[in-house]
């Protein structure tokens with residue numbers, strides 16, 4: 001459980017001793033998702049603030065993306081540039097996390113239950129993560145050049161601690177287009193007393209979920225083939 005203690009240590013180091021807070025609420029619009037429309041679930045949006053004029057050093061921390069019950073957890077993982085992400089496999093079956101579309105391309109190979117592999121992410125960007133065995137598994141690693149970011153809770157609220165100063169504010173939501181997200185970027189000044197932003201409305205209009213291939217660029221084989229390819233592996 002070394003990765004867990006490293007995460008707690010790194011988060012504690014980031015949030016301690018900063019004088020100001022940046023808070024607000026994100027509202028999702030134009031969605032086709034039931035949880036958004038009926039339950040007003042506005043969770044999972046990342047709000048980040050990059051200090052103006054500063055070039056932060058690469059992080060040396062670790063973060064974790066678990067593979068459990070054929071699911072990547074968390075589904076969206078924001079990390080600072082330079083962070084090493086550990087991919088522990090808690091399932092009784094093999095997994096093979098990879099990304100080959102944009103951001104930082106990687107392939108950690110097929111690895112057995114109870115083991116972990118790691119990747120250090122040194123380039124900023126949106127990395128879409130898939131499993132080469134299980135087509136339903138997907139996740140996103142958002143690599144940011146700032147340590148100041150927060151994830152919205154169910155009601156859309158967010159809060160992050162940071163030093164007072166000038167920042168470029170950014171928003172990431174997996175079901176928003178790049179154009180929508182770039183229109184939400186703006187420069188802000190956080191005073192010592194903190195800053196509460198007006199509500200941020202994020203539209204999901206125009207977003208299309210693109211189907212993905214396996215790491216060889218081919219369609220996934222039928223699921224019953226898993227047992228043939230990996231004898232003895234329970235799926």
Ligand SMILES: [Cu+2]
Nearest residue numbers: 095131133134
């Ligand atoms: Cu898998």
